[in-house]
Amino acid sequence: MKKTMKAAVLVEPGRIEIEDKPIPDVGPNDALMRITTTTICGTDVHILKGEYPVAKGLTIGHEPVGVIVKLGAQVTGYEVGQRVIAGAICPSGQSNACLEGLWSQDGPGTRHGLKPAGGWRFGNTIDGTQAEYVLVPDAQANLAVVPDGLTDEQVLMCPDIMSTGFAGAENGNIRIGDTVAVFAQGPIGLCATAGAKLKGATTIITVDAVAERMSMSSHVGADAVINFHSMDPVEEIMRLTNGRGVDVAIEALGTQATFEACLRVLKPGGTLSSLGVYSENLTIPLDAFVAGLGDHKIVTSLCPGGKERMRRLMEVISSGRVDLTPLVTHHYKLDDIVEAYDLFSHQRDGVLKIAITP
Amino acid sequence: MKKTMKAAVLVEPGRIEIEDKPIPDVGPNDALMRITTTTICGTDVHILKGEYPVAKGLTIGHEPVGVIVKLGAQVTGYEVGQRVIAGAICPSGQSNACLEGLWSQDGPGTRHGLKPAGGWRFGNTIDGTQAEYVLVPDAQANLAVVPDGLTDEQVLMCPDIMSTGFAGAENGNIRIGDTVAVFAQGPIGLCATAGAKLKGATTIITVDAVAERMSMSSHVGADAVINFHSMDPVEEIMRLTNGRGVDVAIEALGTQATFEACLRVLKPGGTLSSLGVYSENLTIPLDAFVAGLGDHKIVTSLCPGGKERMRRLMEVISSGRVDLTPLVTHHYKLDDIVEAYDLFSHQRDGVLKIAITP
Amino acid sequence: MKKTMKAAVLVEPGRIEIEDKPIPDVGPNDALMRITTTTICGTDVHILKGEYPVAKGLTIGHEPVGVIVKLGAQVTGYEVGQRVIAGAICPSGQSNACLEGLWSQDGPGTRHGLKPAGGWRFGNTIDGTQAEYVLVPDAQANLAVVPDGLTDEQVLMCPDIMSTGFAGAENGNIRIGDTVAVFAQGPIGLCATAGAKLKGATTIITVDAVAERMSMSSHVGADAVINFHSMDPVEEIMRLTNGRGVDVAIEALGTQATFEACLRVLKPGGTLSSLGVYSENLTIPLDAFVAGLGDHKIVTSLCPGGKERMRRLMEVISSGRVDLTPLVTHHYKLDDIVEAYDLFSHQRDGVLKIAITP
């Protein structure tokens, strides 16, 4: 096996470049995975722009599809050559956070076993997946074998956006017969829409303004799609619900405007399920919040990871209940990833997700 | 029976006075209750000050202990002369909101059966309890018989502050072994502290600065009481928890400062349980919110009502697990209620709750 | 308006006949409904056979679709002439049971407000719906207006089998990606299958032996349908799940064989969701129960009722997510109901549900 690999590295804020890096060694609890397909996430763009800080020289990316190349001595039940994925969030499974079910807030190296967003390691605190190879930590907890018959692109959304979007629906506790609003129909918002439908929502109202996203929104489950350039989405949702408001409002962008709109369309007793990564303080308007007397809930979700989560999501794909391959609008070689970032960060050409192949 | 009664009426913002009013008629689903003890709530002070608007001429108060005087023709299973209480929130039990479990957001007269805080009627949308008599609507759902052997003052907190405070602990989903912070130890905060202990919290840290409240806080269950005049409560809570933060933070005042402090001491994955009635927009600080990635929950609770809730709370009192009579620091006659409002609204003389007797 | 109506009455065990009865008077909290369509339930057959005792002379049936003819003086927000349904279970909304969310175990006339299955009144403790008219008790809590555009047959399943079947999926706490088994594909089992799919189950395995039911099972959502005459369903389910077992097993018949089979296919930590009405003691086999160490759950559900439940179910129908009209395999006039009972109780001619029209 060769000793070095190509990897997309954050050289400095504003600059991601392909560099040569050594292929990592495998510790007792690790696995080495050869990447066959990966993709770019909105969070990677934040990193590129310097809005979310990571170490210079880090390999970016957290959405791996690939093949097991090498297994640590303590990792059992897998074989070299198996096709696998791992979640964007790689919990150890063994910290205090994990052992009370907070797998994304995993802090094995901390005094208390808790670390905010600590489960997110790929392309954040360790080298990521936009490379020829990636080292999977705590491989026993994180390698999920891809069922026969599923293509790379069919499972490419499982590691992050499908897991995140579905979590918006799940943690919003959507029930059969619920009316749900989803603000923003980028990749995660679209997955939230698909997740809301899977959970039994019977009226799903989505909001965006990009034609391709609005069209895809209908495709994955929206019953009504509001173009916020044409009308006020809060007014329209209240009209569509005859003044009742929605049972669950999902925020899938990360802005004050969408967060606030969620509250304004929420029925008393409803749940705001927040998926966005915010970049400034948020304001809760007193009136929409009924001064704190509305029995409202606000829940936030970081992408659930771990191999069982991945297994379930691939079950969804296998079942045919949901098909997310139409979200792959573009294909690039890893060597051309700088160009792919440029396209993706400027949302040109109706881009939703870009499949990157080394 | 006489035809008129004395009642504490909002004459205009700033002025509550005792007036004569007709004793109300009883409809088929109502009951007439003779008040034997009632009390003043912080919300009543908001009403007095004009900060929370109600109709001029309305009788104020929502915490009734008394005796059944007359029963509507459709109300069964009760007898005239029984000692009863009713919750501050009087759900109809029959609206869409009630039938999905949102009893406090009851909107029987609305198109959708939902109304923000609609279950709160006494002293808000109908005449209240600071009077010689009060009409209990939907009596079948709201009259709760006081068990033999309990005094008026033992059950006086059930209709509102005990129900509200306990809801803070319940909706925060406190588990055995949790560490809990409660910000503000007024009557509701003290009940939240008692509720947290009842739910199995093993470290309860409370925050206030009034000596009598701090002392009472220890009495009802606090393991540590922080005087926010002497030290920064956020720093101190992080120190006491070795940097871990709390599982559940309960807001029991209704201000930006306490709301924000709750977020700042909350562990990743923790729950902010909000009880306060706010009077301005709230800000969620980005850092404490981990940009939305902390798997945090924010839940708000309006006082749960209905006769089953009251039955349970009186069970707690009967069991001796909790004794809230020390919260009754003062006694006034209904005729002197103006004076009582003055004492209470200025928090003079270590006042916590005032028992008012007609 | 005429004074008498036709009604299907239990004359004695073994004999249901059409009789003339007075059209009932309307009390302050009642509504009188003219039945436009109703149907026969498996429970009615139990009553006919004397296996479930009700008073002689009682009108049978608990699945009403009709029109409001008269409203009690205290019932508000409705109009005579509106098309409505009411659930098989008619909670008062005002008993202790209802006020803690146990609407089906409603016992308003009891000392404690709890009564086993007390919410089931139509055709059980009061006159039922297989008649020209039916009196709806606690109408405020139970009348659900049929949305424009839905036919009688589209909403005919809402009062009982759809509510019951869906409850099997809901109370089994089915999650996205779950594997679910449903034993028996009669009307309720079929609705459980549809409900499991709505909740996000991705592998649904059903068991029956009647060709029409097996075919309908695929139609409403089963991924695999096992004919228990051709193979052992427990073995086959374990084979299909690679020995893992199912996350949730739904019992929809009411026999020892199906109850036990549910346990035998249940994964450790799984939930048996029981819908059947049993007629003998049940046995839990020690091995399948892992001697009590399997973290198993067994939950039973009585059909949820009340107008909010009906509203939600009609939302599901309106949304087009589920279409249960194919379950209506036969049509009879009320006058011919004796013949309909004969067909239904002998499961002749592929019968699933019979629409009865006065």
Added chain:
Amino acid sequence: MKKTMKAAVLVEPGRIEIEDKPIPDVGPNDALMRITTTTICGTDVHILKGEYPVAKGLTIGHEPVGVIVKLGAQVTGYEVGQRVIAGAICPSGQSNACLEGLWSQDGPGTRHGLKPAGGWRFGNTIDGTQAEYVLVPDAQANLAVVPDGLTDEQVLMCPDIMSTGFAGAENGNIRIGDTVAVFAQGPIGLCATAGAKLKGATTIITVDAVAERMSMSSHVGADAVINFHSMDPVEEIMRLTNGRGVDVAIEALGTQATFEACLRVLKPGGTLSSLGVYSENLTIPLDAFVAGLGDHKIVTSLCPGGKERMRRLMEVISSGRVDLTPLVTHHYKLDDIVEAYDLFSHQRDGVLKIAITP
């Protein structure tokens, strides 16, 4: 360090003896613990009697208190010499079962990651704790440091009976104000009683017939203790609850009689929380089960393990909310464990738990 140690070994059914065994080697993810105190569990007696089969030659026992002697190379955050406990159940944290929260049903070596009761390893599938040393597998997930100031005997119940008994209360979902019955007041039943009180139950009725246990039951929280030799416990509980029945009934013995009694005292909508290890099929009586229409739940719990669970339980001890040291009625040296088994299995001399020290 010496090479061999003494260990209590199952020689054959009926015979546990002290033998010399090699002190185990430490793999990368293990830790070696020197036992300072351990105890005998009812399950060990089942093993002794041959009622629960384990391999001949296995060291018995699953309740360790001790000191870290050696740490595997991959285990971080601990130091040799630290006082620690580990739960009776040692989850890997990394199987599919663990990663969906079923830590006790851990099956890392299985195809699906699920194994009935697979998390129970000590004295079941690997050498146990009634020895001078024990090897702790997946040490990162299982070593819980004992807080300063707690004695061995204060934390001796955490690994099994406290965790199990509390789980009975937790999984029964006991709420503030609940009435709870606990059948059998052996060590686990007593912990269930303490757990019920911690969760906010306000009426706790327990059943036993051994004087010492009945006395201890009152001490840990029972409001009423029924001697089943003196009266029928079902009748008495129904009398004490005025015919309402209990919200939650906890089975803590493992027999048909207690299981059935739980169902007979359960209110409609109530939960039977089962902790017993059964040795024969169970029967669910049709009448008590309301033919399946009572909205009842039956939940079973295997002792929760993992270091976070242990941390929480030790928090409870530290807080002083619960003191279980009075359950230690006897002390024996490891060398005399045969005698201790004899005393314990015959329940002589009011024995509850025996502290065993090497």
